[in-house]
Every structure is written in structure tokens, then in C-alpha cells.
Amino acid sequence: NAGVTQTPKFQVLKTGQSMTLQCAQDMNHEYMSWYRQDPGMGLRLIHYSVGAGITDQGEVPNGYNVSRSTTEDFPLRLLSAAPSQTSVYFCASSYSIGGGRNEQFFGPGTRLTVL
Amino acid sequence: DAKTTQPPSMDCAEGRAANLPCNHSTISGNEYVYWYRQIHSQGPQYIIHGLKNNETNEMASLIITEDRKSSTLILPHATLRDTAVYYCIVTGTGAGSYQLTFGKGTKLSVIP
Numbered sequence: 001n002a003g004v005t006q007t008p009k010f011q012v013l014k015t016g017q018s019m020t021l022q023c024a025q026d027m028n029h030e031y032m033s034w035y036r037q038d039p040g041m042g043l044r045l046i047h048y049s050v051g052a053g054i055t056d057q058g059e060v061p062n063g064y065n066v067s068r069s070t071t072e073d074f075p076l077r078l079l080s081a082a083p084s085q086t087s088v089y090f091c092a093s094s095y096s097i098g099g100g101r102n103e104q105f106f107g108p109g110t111r112l113t114v115l
Numbered sequence: 116d117a118k119t120t121q122p123p124s125m126d127c128a129e130g131r132a133a134n135l136p137c138n139h140s141t142i143s144g145n146e147y148v149y150w151y152r153q154i155h156s157q158g159p160q161y162i163i164h165g166l167k168n169n170e171t172n173e174m175a176s177l178i179i180t181e182d183r184k185s186s187t188l189i190l191p192h193a194t195l196r197d198t199a200v201y202y203c204i205v206t207g208t209g210a211g212s213y214q215l216t217f218g219k220g221t222k223l224s225v226i227p
Contacts, residue, residue, distance in 0.1 A: 004158075033214070042202070042217035043159065058214060090158050102206055103149070104215060106158030 004107035012113045013081040021076040023091030031094040032074040036087040081114045119203045124222045133190040137203030140184040146207040150188045152199040193225045
């Protein structure tokens with residue numbers, strides 16, 4: 001299994017540009033999410049999905065869109081990039097929700113710089 | 116989810132046991148304690164979790180006090196590769212439990 005994969009690894013955007021960060025998992029996990037991590041900070045949840053066709057907002061959703069058309073993929077779209085979105089973005093997936101089977105698997109991250 | 120408190124940093128000599136404490140005094144009966152770590156610039160890595168019994172796996176041991184208000188993650192023989200930020204997270208059941216709340220964690224430095 002490849003686990004959770006993310007592309008690209010690095011990206012530089014200009015203010016106002018849009019782009020999509022890709023995330024895929026091959027573990028047949030129902031639950032996927034996106035986090036961002038700013039320098040010296042913990043991770044903050046952007047959006048999450050509990051299954052194909054179902055998404056919801058996390059702590060910091062503004063400026064981002066998501067969709068979940070398949071179990072495997074969970075892309076994150078930046079609508080109009082701003083310097084405040086410069087961060088490292090992590091995608092995660094989990095077999096289950098709640099209780100004793102909630103261990104999450106994280107991808108390697110996408111490092112985004114917005115100029 | 117209950118809030119957790121961890122020391123901001125700790126040092127450990129290579130080869131010694133690293134004991135990382137976590138306080139979660141407001142934990143409720145159906146909430147689990149999860150530990151993750153993040154090695155520099157990498158994605159967080161799941162380590163171990165427990166409800167009320169002590170747990171052990173190939174990476175670490177988790178000791179939860181009888182009143183469940185605190186726990187300790189034990190790395191039995193720390194190596195330089197264990198240098199990382201360690202996060203203690205309390206999560207329950209239901210929809211909200213999927214949203215992990217990462218605090219600032221404990222930065223563990225393993226010293227040669």
C-alpha cells in the first residue's frame with residue numbers, strides 16, 4: 001500500500017491564483033481530512049469528509065473548497081490564493097470514526113508559498 | 116473533547132527511556148487518549164492509543180492513571196530518530212471525534 005499520497009510536494013503561487021492540492025489513499029478509508037500547519041504551530045483542521053459525497057467544515061475553512069467524489073480521493077481547492085494561506089498542508093485518512101479505531105494516517109505534506 | 120496539557124520540551128539521553136507526560140483532567144468516560152508524533156517537516160505519525168488500560172506496541176507504551184486524568188507515553192530506549200514533537204490528543208466517539216485537536220505538544224530532544 002502507498003498509504004496517503006499528496007501532490008505536489010512544493011508549490012509557489014501568486015496572489016489571486018487558484019490551484020488544487022491532490023490527496024489520495026489506497027486503504028479504503030472512509031474518513032479523510034485536510035489540515036494546515038503554520039510555522040511553530042499545531043495542525044488546524046480545514047475540511048473533512050466522512051465518506052464519498054459528504055464533506056464538512058473544520059476550524060479554518062475560509063478560502064478553501066473540497067469535494068469527495070470517490071473514496072480514494074479528496075482534493076483541496078484554493079479559490080484565490082492569499083499570502084495568509086502560505087503553509088504546509090497535510091491530508092489524513094482514518095478507517096473509522098470514534099473510539100478505538102480512529103488512528104489517522106497522514107500524507108507527507110504540500111508546502112505552499114503564496115507571494 | 117477534553118483539553119490536554121503537555122510540557123513544551125524535554126531532553127532524554129540516547130538509550131534511556133523517555134517518559135512524556137500528559138494531563139487530561141477533564142476527560143470523560145468514553146474518550147480515548149491518542150499519541151502522535153511529528154518528526155521535523157514530516158506528516159504526523161500515529162504511535163499508540165488507549166481508553167483505561169495500559170497499552171504497549173512495537174513503538175511505545177502508554178500508561179494511563181486509574182482516574183484517567185493523566186497519562187505517560189514511554190519510549191523504552193530512545194534513539195536520535197525519536198527526536199520529534201509528541202502530541203497527546205483526547206478524542207471521543209461520534210462525528211466530533213474525527214477532528215483531532217493538535218496543541219503545541221512536547222518537543223523531545225534525544226541527546227547522544
